[in-house]
Amino acid sequence: MLRDGARRSVPLASLVPGDVVPAAVAAQLGFTYAPVMQQWFATRPVAPDDGLVILGCGVALMLVLEGEKLLLRRLGVPELQGSPA
Secondary structure (H helix, E strand, O other): OOHHHOOOOOOHHHHOHHHHHHHHHHHHHHHHHOHHHHHHHOOOOOOHHHHHHHHHHHHHHHHHHHHHHHHHHHHOOOOOOOOOO
């Protein structure tokens, strides 16, 4: 136990790492495609072609960011103060 009765903060992702991403995907799909949600929020489902474009952009962005991290590590650039690992 920490001093003064303080508790440690434990991120949810560290408790159930395998369940967080599928739960987030399921929630997003429910929001996007459930007729009740479409009525409440006045939304429309994403067309399959548009969904593939969105997915491709996400993958491309992830690859660019991971490439940047790899390049900075190889160049020996020190990490910025307070940046996530």
